[in-house]
Amino acid sequence: MSKPKFYVLDMFPYPSGAGLHVGHPLGYTATDILARLRRMQGFNVLHPMGWDAFGLPAEQYAIETGTHPKVTTIKNIDRFRSQLKLLGFSYDWDREISTTDTEYYKWTQWIFLQLLKRGLAYQAEVPVNWCPALGTVLANEEVVDGVSERGGHPVIRKPMRQWMLKITAYADRLLEDLNDLDWPESVKEMQRNWIGRSEGAEMQFSVVDIESDLKVTVYTTRPDTIFGATYLVLAPEHVLLSAIVSDAQRKDVEEYREVASRKSDLERTELQKEKTGVFSGCYATNPANGVSIPIWVADYVLGSYGTGAIMAVPAHDTRDHEFALKYNIPICGVVNPENGSLDYFEKAFSGDGTMINSSSTTSGLDINGLSSKDAASRVIEWLEKTGNGMKKVNYKLRDWLFARQRYWGEPIPVIFNDRGECEPISEAELPLTLPELDDFTPTGTGEPPLAKALSWVETIDPTTGGSARRETNTMPQWAGSCWYYLRFMDPKNSNALVDKEKEMYWSPVDVYVGGAEHAVLHLLYARFWHKVLYDIGVVSTKEPFQCVINQGIILGEVQYLAFRDSDGNLVSADVVNDTGNFSQESIPEEKVVKSGDYFVMKDNPNIRLIARAHKMSKSRGNVVNPDDVVLQYGADSLRLYEMFMGPFRDSKTWSTSGIDGVHRFLARVWRLVVGLPSADGKFKSGTVDFEGEPSIEQLRCLHRCINKVTEEIEATRFNTGISAMMEFTNAAYKWEKLPKSIVEEFILLLSPYAPHMAEELWSRLGHSTSLAYEPFPKVNPAYLKESTVILPVQINGKTRGTIQVEKTCTEEDAFELASLDSKLSKFLSGKSIKKRIFVPGKILNIIVLE
Numbered sequence: 001m002s003k004p005k006f007y008v009l010d011m012f013p014y015p016s017g018a019g020l021h022v023g024h025p026l027g028y029t030a031t032d033i034l035a036r037l038r039r040m041q042g043f044n045v046l047h048p049m050g051w052d053a054f055g056l057p058a059e060q061y062a063i064e065t066g067t068h069p070k071v072t073t074i075k076n077i078d079r080f081r082s083q084l085k086l087l088g089f090s091y092d093w094d095r096e097i098s099t100t101d102t103e104y105y106k107w108t109q110w111i112f113l114q115l116l117k118r119g120l121a122y123q124a125e126v127p128v129n130w131c132p133a134l135g136t137v138l139a140n141e142e143v144v145d146g147v148s149e150r151g152g153h154p155v156i157r158k159p160m161r162q163w164m165l166k167i168t169a170y171a172d173r174l175l176e177d178l179n180d181l182d183w184p185e186s187v188k189e190m191q192r193n194w195i196g197r198s199e200g201a202e203m204q205f206s207v208v209d210i211e212s213d214l215k216v217t218v219y220t221t222r223p224d225t226i227f228g229a230t231y232l233v234l235a236p237e238h239v240l241l242s243a244i245v246s247d248a249q250r251k252d253v254e255e256y257r258e259v260a261s262r263k264s265d266l267e268r269t270e271l272q273k274e275k276t277g278v279f280s281g282c283y284a285t286n287p288a289n290g291v292s293i294p295i296w297v298a299d300y301v302l303g304s305y306g307t308g309a310i311m312a313v314p315a316h317d318t319r320d321h322e323f324a325l326k327y328n329i330p331i332c333g334v335v336n337p338e339n340g341s342l343d344y345f346e347k348a349f350s351g352d353g354t355m356i357n358s359s360s361t362t363s364g365l366d367i368n369g370l371s372s373k374d375a376a377s378r379v380i381e382w383l384e385k386t387g388n389g390m391k392k393v394n395y396k397l398r399d400w401l402f403a404r405q406r407y408w409g410e411p412i413p414v415i416f417n418d419r420g421e422c423e424p425i426s427e428a429e430l431p432l433t434l435p436e437l438d439d440f441t442p443t444g445t446g447e448p449p450l451a452k453a454l455s456w457v458e459t460i461d462p463t464t465g466g467s468a469r470r471e472t473n474t475m476p477q478w479a480g481s482c483w484y485y486l487r488f489m490d491p492k493n494s495n496a497l498v499d500k501e502k503e504m505y506w507s508p509v510d511v512y513v514g515g516a517e518h519a520v521l522h523l524l525y526a527r528f529w530h531k532v533l534y535d536i537g538v539v540s541t542k543e544p545f546q547c548v549i550n551q552g553i554i555l556g557e558v559q560y561l562a563f564r565d566s567d568g569n570l571v572s573a574d575v576v577n578d579t580g581n582f583s584q585e586s587i588p589e590e591k592v593v594k595s596g597d598y599f600v601m602k603d604n605p606n607i608r609l610i611a612r613a614h615k616m617s618k619s620r621g622n623v624v625n626p627d628d629v630v631l632q633y634g635a636d637s638l639r640l641y642e643m644f645m646g647p648f649r650d651s652k653t654w655s656t657s658g659i660d661g662v663h664r665f666l667a668r669v670w671r672l673v674v675g676l677p678s679a680d681g682k683f684k685s686g687t688v689d690f691e692g693e694p695s696i697e698q699l700r701c702l703h704r705c706i707n708k709v710t711e712e713i714e715a716t717r718f719n720t721g722i723s724a725m726m727e728f729t730n731a732a733y734k735w736e737k738l739p740k741s742i743v744e745e746f747i748l749l750l751s752p753y754a755p756h757m758a759e760e761l762w763s764r765l766g767h768s769t770s771l772a773y774e775p776f777p778k779v780n781p782a783y784l785k786e787s788t789v790i791l792p793v794q795i796n797g798k799t800r801g802t803i804q805v806e807k808t809c810t811e812e813d814a815f816e817l818a819s820l821d822s823k824l825s826k827f828l829s830g831k832s833i834k835k836r837i838f839v840p841g842k843i844l845n846i847i848v849l850e
């Protein structure tokens with residue numbers, strides 16, 4: 001641990017039954033190149049791999065086939081591991097972990113107990129997304145358009161007892177600490193939006209017409225618009241609703257509630273959807289002006305955000321505007337744009353401006369003429385003084401629903417005693433292992449499959465000796481991936497999650513590479529747990545991942561489509577429209593050329609084609625299996641190709657002809673060193689000169705390459721690093737002799753990208769040990785400097801032209817070159833030279849007699 005450290009991590013995969021796809025090696029090759037570079041630069045490198053192996057697919061497979069998820073998982077992991085080994089990634093396999101190993105999830109459960117101890121894990125009766133087909137509750141993010149993200153099964157809302165984690169307690173820190181991270185700005189922005197901090201006010205509106213003095217509390221980010229509030233809206237699930245609804249409206253309200261309960265939050269808040277609602281039959285008083293305004297029920301207001309109730313200001317909020325027009329509710333403009341006024345019936349104005357129509361003698365509040373900002377502060381002051389409300393910060397972030405009604409997850413380490421109270425099990429009892437089970441089918445009632453493991457479920461309360469039951473919910477798949485990067489630092493420690501010293505040495509992860517799909521959930525959950533672990537002294541850094549890089553997506557091979565009209569003639573894609581009768585046909589790549597911004601037929605450039613690339617998917621049949629590529633081209637070609645496809649962070653399309661290209665490059669490098677096979681099938685030696693000294697030109701060429709390759713890897717521009725090596729190879733082919741010292745350095749440069757071939761060439765150059773720990777070539781800046789300079793030439797004090805000379809050029813040589821220069825010679829020929837003033841590398845001044 002005396003060396004500087006470098007921790008480079010891949011987002012560990014879910015070992016699916018389908019095996020590795022070509023998207024995986026994109027990120028893995030990049031991190032491997034970084035790991036190999038840093039190792040050669042003398043760093044102590046941590047580059048581990050493991051498996052995020054709990055989760056639904058193995059369990060679904062178990063339900064369908066009866067194969068235990070453990071069996072499937074082990075099989076899939078074995079396949080993934082051998083596929084990764086085939087690609088030559090330099091992982092430290094001694095550190096391999098799987099989230100499903102008891103020795104691993106012992107610590108996942110330990111973290112849960114720490115959360116519980118600090119009140120950060122709690123149970124609540126919450127409306128959840130219940131998916132009858134999967135027999136489980138899903139997180140909001142796992143539901144897309146009312147169906148489960150996995151499998152597309154319908155999802156309904158239903159209240160259930162759930163475990164929740166109080167991530168909201170960390171909202172501010174999760175937001176603030178983003179600023180110091182070296183992450184893509186887009187990812188930080190997505191996290192900011194997810195946390196969704198907004199500043200505003202809570203204010204109370206007294207309900208009129210009913211006996212008790214009920215108040216509706218609303219949350220608003222625009223307290224300045226209080227005089228424009230012409231109605232209130234309660235979310236259909238608001239607790240006060242049944243207390244205030246009038247008898248005449250009760251039936252309508254109940255029906256509306258029922259319909260709304262079947263919609264997801266996403267559906268309800270979609271801007272384009274027509275707003276719906278019902279009148280509650282009840283009114284409230286606007287405290288700013290004493291006016292009675294109707295209370296409506298509408299599902300565009302969510303029960304789970306703010307207070308679940310809003311003051312609606314149709315003149316200044318588009319949703320309220322649409323609603324007010326539909327239900328004939330008054331619209332009252334209270335903000336004018338700077339230097340103007342608007343027709344608020346026409347359109348809502350949601351910007352800031354100057355307050356109008358905003359004073360009342362009843363309340364004594366007068367904000368007319370103020371800017372929106374000043375008005376908002378004045379209203380908050382007034383609310384706080386009169387007891388009608390207060391300043392309030394709100395977050396969109398909700399607590400994390402942390403229970404799943406599934407078998408294949410970490411058991412939650414608590415029991416319920418005979419009084420129904422929840423007690424944590426003792427840390428000494430960990431791991432609480434999953435019981436064996438033969439029948440994994442969900443019960444359908446919401447009772448998890450673990451409930452079937454009676455002998456496991458029924459237990460003893462250690463404090464009273466009475467009977468107790470274990471929790472049968474399990475943790476969601478996110479749990480294991482929240483902290484795995486810590487376990488890699490110390491994977492076999494049975495006394496602690498991670499040894500303090502090791503943690504201090506390796507933290508934080510220096511580079512974390514993975515897909516952009518994890519921009520929010522995984523990265524946010526992991527940051528949350530990390531902060532809790534920081535607070536209890538387990539980790540020494542505030543943040544787990546200093547630098548995150550998202551690799552782009554690899555799309556399937558580009559397809560070129562041509563169109564034929566009803567007569568069967570090819571027509572250009574730009575004349576194809578919806579009304580005509582055109583048929584499509586796929587055109588092979590070799591018949592296509594690029595012309596300007598378009599693709600056209602090679603034999604008829606007037607026929608434009610459409611080029612399309614799709615996400616790789618089984619149903620499209622465009623999935624490329626990395627094993628096939630390795631078989632045909634070798635692992636180095638695959639590695640090099642994935643790096644050469646384009647900028648690392650961009651989406652790119654797969655192209656088989658592209659692999660041919662990099663494969664040819666590797667073959668050229670091979671021949672450069674080893675030569676061609678001779679008739680007897682043995683290799684002749686290449687052009688390597690084992691004795692010779694390199695020329696200045698060769699050294700310059702090499703050092704330009706070292707410089708570029710190093711810079712480009714450091715900046716994760718792997719593709720341009722390859723271009724630099726291609727340029728070097730092209731230059732080297734022109735040399736008569738290739739000194740061994742030059743080739744060796746080049747092989748070292750190539751080795752992070754193409755380790756297999758580099759090792760082989762290295763050994764053929766006479767080395768008996770691996771190059772993995774050889775020092776990475778260092779650039780000598782002297783060889784990067786341009787060797788020539790442009791020298792201005794003055795004649796009698798006037799600049800008449802320039803000459804290009806070697807920096808070391810003497811006065812004699814410079815003068816001779818100037819006399820030979822066509823532009824300069826006319827000023828010099830036939831003249832007698834009186835004097836020459838020469839500043840080497842800077843100027844030549846010649847004084848002639850006129």
Ligand code: ANZ
Binds near residue numbers: 198220306309311
């Ligand atoms: C009055 C108002 C006037 C509003 C105006 C906006 C514009 P963010 O920024 O997302 O926090 N709102 C509050 N609670 C809501 C809920 N549970 N469901 C749907 N909408 C809700 O937005 C806060 C604003 O969204 C609040 O400010 C409220 O409408 C609405 F000219 O109050 B506003």
